[in-house]
Amino acid sequence: ESNISMPQKWFPGTGTASVTLCGSPVSDVTKLLEATDGWGSRIQQVIALGWISIGLPQALGDESLTTEEELARKLYTSITVLKALQNYDGSWSYWRGDDSGDIYTTAQVLHLLSAMKEHGVPVDESMISQGTRYLRQSLSDEVPADNAAQKLDLVGRAYACYALALCGDAPLGWMNWLIDQKTLPADGSALLSAAWAVAGDRSKAETILGGKAPSLVDKPNKSWSPALQSLALRLIAHEAIAPGGADARNDA
Numbered sequence: 001e002s003n004i005s006m007p008q009k010w011f012p013g014t015g016t017a018s019v020t021l022c023g024s025p026v027s028d029v030t031k032l033l034e035a036t037d038g039w040g041s042r043i044q045q046v047i048a049l050g051w052i053s054i055g056l057p058q059a060l061g062d063e064s065l066t067t068e069e070e071l072a073r074k075l076y077t078s079i080t081v082l083k084a085l086q087n088y089d090g091s092w093s094y095w096r097g098d099d100s101g102d103i104y105t106t107a108q109v110l111h112l113l114s115a116m117k118e119h120g121v122p123v124d125e126s127m128i129s130q131g132t133r134y135l136r137q138s139l140s141d142e143v144p145a146d147n148a149a150q151k152l153d154l155v156g157r158a159y160a161c162y163a164l165a166l167c168g169d170a171p172l173g174w175m176n177w178l179i180d181q182k183t184l185p186a187d188g189s190a191l192l193s194a195a196w197a198v199a200g201d202r203s204k205a206e207t208i209l210g211g212k213a214p215s216l217v218d219k220p221n222k223s224w225s226p227a228l229q230s231l232a233l234r235l236i237a238h239e240a241i242a243p244g245g246a247d248a249r250n251d252a
Contacts, residue, residue, distance in 0.1 A: 042096045050078040050112045090130030103138040107159035114166040132167050135160040139174045151185050158188035165198035190233035197240035209237050
């Protein structure tokens with residue numbers, strides 16, 4: 001039994017609320033899928049939709065899932081849209097209609113596609129091969145001279161290395177080069193660590209990751225913060241180093 005009360009200082013007509021009661025331990029999880037419609041750019045919506053569709057069955061465990069057909073449809077939609085959004089050079093762009101792709105967004109998509117394959121979702125191999133070719137070429141691009149732009153660029157390169165490693169094409173030479181870059185931010189180190197772990201060198205991965213997890217105390221009421229993103233990337237690294245291990249569970 002629960003009591004629900006409205007704030008006493010509210011004026012009539014200034015707010016609304018709804019309560020849904022369900023006798024089943026598993027409610028209609030498709031609401032989570034619908035929530036992605038308002039997130040960022042079109043490509044980010046599709047990426048979020050794909051990850052949620054993959055993760056929901058695992059999160060629900062053995063509970064009765066009545067939305068399997070809906071999840072399968074969402075996954076098919078994600079792959080179809082991603083294929084339509086892929087540029088002629090194999091890349092993906094943050095904004096729809098932008099023919100010049102970027103390394104970070106392309107790495108995000110390949111990260112998702114590799115996870116889909118791992119979960120048995122049929123993926124067009126040409127999408128992956130064209131994407132990996134673009135990332136390989138992008139690693140050879142000149143590093144920006146501006147300090148801020150350089151840091152963002154290096155994080156993108158680290159993500160590219162991780163995505164390529166997931167696709168079975170770890171660029172070991174570039175991964176070693178990134179280790180020597182003194183301006184590589186913590187987010188880049190986490191992604192580089194994950195790349196080395198996937199490539200089979202867990203000792204090097206642990207050395208690169210190092211340090212303490214970022215604190216979330218500075219913005220406890222924010223749904224997103226740089227510290228939260230950094231912690232999520234450390235989770236990726238820890239999961240790659242020791243799947244299901246204590247460090248990954250602590251990050252989660």
